[in-house]
Amino acid sequence: MTSRLSYRLGACALAAAVSLAVTAVASDVVSNRVHDATPTKTAAPAAGQVRYIVRYRTGTLQRTSATQALATANAALVRSGLVTSHPGLSMRYLRRLANGADLVSVSRPLDSVDSATLLRTFAVDASVQSVTPDRRFxxxxxxxxxxxxxxxxxxxxxxxxxxxxxxxxxxxxxxxxxxxxxxxxxxxxxxxxxxxxxxxxxxxxxxxxxxxxxxxxxxxxxxxxxxxxxxxxxxxxxxxxxxxxxxxxxxxxxxxxxxxxxxxxxxxxxxxxxxxxxxxxxxxxxxxxxxxxxxxxxxxxxxxxxxxxxxxxxxxxxxxxxxxxxxxxxxxxxxxxxxxxxxxxxxxxxxxxxxxxxxxxxxxxxxxxxxxxxxxxxxxxxxxxxxxxxxxxxxxxxxxxxxxxxxxxxxxxxxxxxxxxxxxxxxxxxxxxxxxxxxxxxxxxxxxxxxxxxxxxxxxxxxxxxxxxxxxxxxxxxxxxxxxxxxxxSVIPCQGADCESNARPLANKTPAKGLAGAVGAQLMYAINVPVTATNLSFLTYGGTGDVTLLVRYGQVPTTAAYDVSSARPGNNETVRIPVARGGMYYVKVVGAKAFTGVTLEARHD
CATH class of the missing domain: 3.40.50.200 (Peptidase S8/S53 domain)
Structure with a gap:
């Protein structure tokens, strides 16, 4: 059995949080009961109706007449022989479905063998296009x-x-x-x-x-x-x-x-x-x-x-x-x-x-x-x-x-x-x-x-x-x-530097060379790191000027929100991720000063 705990807010909690009254509730997930046509005896459901969806062929009288549809269903029941083994058994007409099929039910539950017998009897009727047990979900x-x-x-x-x-x-x-x-x-x-x-x-x-x-x-x-x-x-x-x-x-x-x-x-x-x-x-x-x-x-x-x-x-x-x-x-x-x-x-x-x-x-x-x-x-x-x-x-x-x-x-x-x-x-x-x-x-x-x-x-x-x-x-x-x-x-395109779709792809141990920008410039890259990766690191080197390196998992880093950063004077920046996660890492090279000729590289084993 599985269970649920929920909590109820008191009336005054509509304005502010208050102490909570806790109620424990247990609930089962009910397994589906399918009335299929398997050749073994299984217990019949003890409650509810045993129902069948019957589709009659286009052009037949049963297709347009609920009375004739029920008569055909009862005829199938008689031909099946079940009325002999189940005295008083009868077929009931319930309604017509949106797709033109008719929903009928038997007056008492049938086990899977008897249900299969009835389905086979229906199927040989030339007026019947298909018959399907009305299973439960x-x-x-x-x-x-x-x-x-x-x-x-x-x-x-x-x-x-x-x-x-x-x-x-x-x-x-x-x-x-x-x-x-x-x-x-x-x-x-x-x-x-x-x-x-x-x-x-x-x-x-x-x-x-x-x-x-x-x-x-x-x-x-x-x-x-x-x-x-x-x-x-x-x-x-x-x-x-x-x-x-x-x-x-x-x-x-x-x-x-x-x-x-x-x-x-x-x-x-x-x-x-x-x-x-x-x-x-x-x-x-x-x-x-x-x-x-x-x-x-x-x-x-x-x-x-x-x-x-x-x-x-x-x-x-x-x-x-x-x-x-x-x-x-x-x-x-x-x-x-x-x-x-x-x-x-x-x-x-x-x-x-x-x-x-x-x-x-x-x-x-x-x-x-x-x-x-x-x-x-x-x-x-x-x-x-x-x-x-x-x-x-x-x-x-x-x-x-x-x-x-x-x-x-x-x-x-x-x-x-x-x-x-x-x-x-x-x-x-x-x-x-x-x-x-x-x-x-x-x-x-x-x-x-x-x-x-x-x-x-x-x-x-x-x-x-x-x-x-x-x-x-x-x-x-x-x-x-x-x-x-x-x-x-996808229908309102993202604008500006912080859009994930604007990230340039970065491949493992493949340097992105020649990066340049003015003070405040932000160049964004992304690399999809496999779950097996180890020793993940990001580094910049070479060129002139001064850059800051920002790294964030799953989202674009900003100067106010990032996971790890490196902001040493100059362009030699290194960020190491001790325990890498599989998925997308986003990297920004930000100009602390104007920079040119900088190389960015991502490395992992």
Whole structure:
């Protein structure tokens, strides 16, 4: 079992920090329950519905008639012989999906062998194009213990925004963009009332169509996306665990209210969150998720009012075992065709992400999880389908006690308590994906025109930072680490000497000769140092005049901010790095006086 510690701010903390009341909450990550057609007997789920997504061929009567679709489904059930072995078993028609498929369910659970029999019977019907079990997905957040801080400030605990090694360089991005005018749909457990999030939350919609999963007294979909909790107390259903309030946390990373003197910050704090509830007790059904994707992007879903706030970005911090189904792929393709960028988490099984959905779907941005050092988080899925990595965090990793991703949360064990200014730490690829979704919002808010999903993905990849630690070749994690600053600068070019893109390349033991400049001149270079490097040093020599040498890891040094410097009289300067880190080092040669003919060199073994 994993657990979470969170903290609650007292009412007077809205004006100033006060002593904290600490609440400990435990929560399990529920493993996905997939009803697949394997030939071995497995236990059937004890709660919720066993549902199938049936696509009838174009031109058939079943395609246009719900009555005929149900009649065909019942005929398949009779032909399967299951009504003999299961007296009273019947087929129920639930609804039509956005892609024209029909959702049906059987009146009682089936084990995997019986389910496979029914699927085969469906498949031989000439009117059926495909039939797919409506599997459940769960959120991809790992909840773990965090240290309770005395001062709930963003810079103290949200390393994932600020850290020069493992963070996303948020402050430099905030200088130019905050996501204003962009809507991000967060398909998750919904949201709870939170004073540091409410102002940036739109009404949204609850797409859960099973009362067991939703904890509502009806199977109907309803306006709003209130999180009723996903706790469970029966091992036979899907394990035991307390409510995660996962959607409140992911929404906070995207757009928690900022600059209000309380709590922490959201990466795209000028954007709006469109919460779409698709996960509840024991996860959520693919049919609900697929319809929610279409609706969130502005598409039409039978029985659901039109979305008045179509999203430019969809965040899905969720997943389940198995490759991408055509139902999920069709929904994603519809969203992308509507101009919506779809961001998904890679998954938390330390496995190839090709074995999970929606991470294995096409036309998504697949996000792996990194940790404080910028390396792979131990739990993160990997593989060629991972596009980019972003902070997912973890428990005390790399000697950082608050190495989780900190955000808004609700600390109730079951049903949410209203109006709690609570913040907590979580870890997982669920936490990584919202960093990318928020960065897309920042980008779209200042782009001269709306960028297509393909253009967005290209900019994210082109501006990614190199991993500062080696990523094993058998566990690839995408092109690199998310760099929000560089993404923004890709549409608003950086100006002046302190732009990373202006750095001239410097190769190991290859002198850069003939440097010259006036007093105050700043010449910038960069070298990507491998993680195996030792005896790293930078030196200048030769020529006339007087220079100062400034070195900084991961960011451009300035005369006021640098890691190491050398400022002897003349041009013979040396900076040694006793323990080198893998990644980009930036070097500045600054004219203390006018200089000419100076040589700069970087050396490492």
């Amino acid at each position: 769960v959120h991809t957040g790992l909840v773990g213990p965090t240290m309770v801080p005395n001062d709930p400030q963003s810079t103290a605990y949200q390393w994932h925004f600020y850290n020069s090694v493992g963070g996303v360089y948020a402050p430099a991005a905030w200088d130019k963009a905050n996501g204003a005018g962009v809507i991000v749909a967060d398909l998750d457990t919904g949201v709870t009332d939170h004073p540091d999030l409410n102002a940036n939350v739109l009404e949204g919609y609850d797409f859960i169509s099973d009362s067991f999963v939703s904890r509502r007294p009806t199977n109907e979909r309803v306006p709003g996306a209130h999180d009723y909790g996903d706790w469970n107390d029966d091992w036979s259903q899907c394990g035991v665990g307390n409510s995660s309030f996962h959607g409140t946390h992911t929404a906070g990373t995207i757009a928690e209210v900022s600059n209000n003197g309380i709590g922490m910050a959201g990466l795209a704090h000028g954007a709006k969150i469109l919460p779409v509830r698709v996960l509840g007790r024991c996860g959520g059904y693919m049919s609900d998720i697929a319809d929610a994707i279409v609706w969130a992007s502005g598409g039409s879903v039978p029985g659901v009012p039109a979305n008045p706030n179509p999203a430019e970005v969809i965040n899905m911090s969720l997943g389940g075992e198995g490759v991408c189904d055509d139902v999920m792929q069709a929904a994603i393709d519809t969203a992308v065709a509507n101009g919506t960028t779809v961001v998904v988490s890679a998954g938390n099984s330390n496995d190839n992400t090709a074995n999970y959905a929606p991470a294995s779907c096409n036309n998504v941005i697949n996000v792996g999880a990194s940790r404080v050092t910028g390396g792979k988080a131990y739990y993160s899925n990997f593989g060629k389908r991972v596009d980019i990595s972003a902070p997912g965090g973890g428990a005390g990793q790399d000697g950082v006690p608050n190495g989780y991703v900190w955000q808004t949360i609700n600390d109730s064990m079951t049903a949410p308590e209203a109006g709690q200014p609570v913040y907590g730490g979580m870890a997982g690829t669920s936490m990584a994906a919202p960093h990318v979704s928020a960065t897309v919002a920042l980008l779209q808010s200042i782009a001269p025109r709306p960028l297509t999903p393909a253009e967005v993905e290209a900019r994210l990849k082109a501006t990614a930072r190199a991993f500062p630690v080696a990523i094993p070749s058998d566990t690839p994690m995408g092109v690199g680490l998310l760099n929000a600053k560089a993404v923004i600068e």
